[in-house]
Amino acid sequence: MNAFWLMKSEPSAFSLTDLKARKHATDMWDGVRNYQARNFIRSMKPGDLAFFYHSNCEIPGIIGVIEITSMPYSDPTAFDPQSKYYDPKSTPDNPRWFVVDVTFKKVFKNILPLKEIKSNPKIKDLPLIQKGSRLSVMPVTPKEWQQILNMAEI
DNA sequence: GCCAACGTTGGC
DNA sequence: GCCAACGTTGGC
16 A cells, blocks of 8 residues: 655755656655654655645645655765765664655646645645644645645646 | 744753 | 754745
């Protein structure tokens, strides 16, 4: 049984279009430095699907779908002193942070704006729209997943 | 660019 | 273990 997720990225840093342009339309989802989000990453499995959310931009919202295509593994950027995600407390023997590989699946014809997501009472429990929520990786229930797909594809 | 809401750090 | 200070997130 595969799970559903929502993953946030600032399009100026890494957009869905960027992912699609990568070799095999696949890249590593690195740089998660929040324990709650880290724990969600660690429970991901290949075949899980995730909404790709564009944050901190002109029209924040869900822009498409990606697939988790690896098991979780330790985040190499945490070991790299040159990386902005470097964390000396994370070591290969005792890694603190994790990544998964993600693969482009589809881009919506139109972005589904945060404003519309907020206006649908059927998905009011999404962590995304809870007051003060800043989680960058969060679970989505199957019902919420279907509801959002319906909204996006009208 | 502003700023509210969070999470983390570190002194005590 | 408390909590003030600080840095970050992210909508607006």
